[in-house]
Amino acid sequence: MTKINIAIDGLSGCGKSSTAKAVAKSLHYKFIDTGAMYRAVTLYFLQHNVDLSNHDQVVNALSDIQIDFEFNQESQKNETILNQQNVEQEIRKMYVSEMVSPVSAIKEVRVAMVAQQQAMGRDKGVVMDGRDIGSVVFPDAELKVFMTASTEVRAKRRQAELAAKGEEVALNEIIANLESRDHQDSTRAESPLIKVDDAIEIDTSDLRFEDQVQKVLNLANNRIEKAE
Numbered sequence: 291m292t293k294i295n296i297a298i299d300g301l302s303g304c305g306k307s308s309t310a311k312a313v314a315k316s317l318h319y320k321f322i323d324t325g326a327m328y329r330a331v332t333l334y335f336l337q338h339n340v341d342l343s344n345h346d347q348v349v350n351a352l353s354d355i356q357i358d359f360e361f362n363q364e365s366q367k368n369e370t371i372l373n374q375q376n377v378e379q380e381i382r383k384m385y386v387s388e389m390v391s392p393v394s395a396i397k398e399v400r401v402a403m404v405a406q407q408q409a410m411g412r413d414k415g416v417v418m419d420g421r422d423i424g425s426v427v428f429p430d431a432e433l434k435v436f437m438t439a440s441t442e443v444r445a446k447r448r449q450a451e452l453a454a455k456g457e458e459v460a461l462n463e464i465i466a467n468l469e470s471r472d473h474q475d476s477t478r479a480e481s482p483l484i485k486v487d488d489a490i491e492i493d494t495s496d497l498r499f500e501d502q503v504q505k506v507l508n509l510a511n512n513r514i515e516k517a518e
């Protein structure tokens with residue numbers, strides 16, 4: 291069967307990754323969470339006190355970073371590996387969320403990540419979620435989805451996710467982080483978050499998770515048929 295690439299972009303916390311993961315599982319495609327890659331770079335920069343305004347330090351640090359994904363049978367999750375170390379839990383913590391937007395706005399960081407992401411999608415059969423997938427990484431993706439949801443819905447979902455991992459964070463702190471990231475991600479000079487003309491918008495505020503996955507699957511099956 292012909293394989294396609296599926297780009298899922300949108301605001302922070304509107305369910306892109308979980309939707310992309312479920313769609314990939316159903317189609318037997320690879321799922322790539324590009325936010326996890328920017329989070330892993332941020333964690334490395336924090337651990338090594340990289341000065342974001344120092345070009346040489348940033349470039350040197352990037353040359354020392356290797357990011358992989360490893361499927362964990364137990365959690366049934368693709369986990370993020372930074373230089374052979376599993377950092378899946380660490381990169382989701384608030385202190386990383388607070389620094390990830392400035393790190394992902396750095397041109398050299400984006401160039402390095404986009405090159406890796408394009409290599410991962412060369413043979414098609416990839417569902418990738420992020421901010422610039424339909425616009426920069428796979429401008430020729432056969433299906434582009436742009437997901438949105440109200441800030442309150444997104445914050446409540448994020449709060450529940452963090453609580454499930456034992457991190458209790460006040461709702462207003464999460465709302466402030468989401469709004470600040472939305473603003474930084476949409477207004478940065480390098481590949482800002484935008485809805486490209488050929489993306490299909492799905493507002494997930496009032497959708498059940500299974501319904502949003504089904505919507506994307508219906509669109510994907512339609513595009514796969516067209517591609518055959």
Ligand code: DC
Binds near residue numbers: 325326471
């Ligand atoms: O999807 P997420 O919330 O885990 O992403 C974390 C941050 O990474 C987000 O605030 C912006 C950045 N990001 C990006 O700039 N480009 C992408 N393709 C994916 C994420």
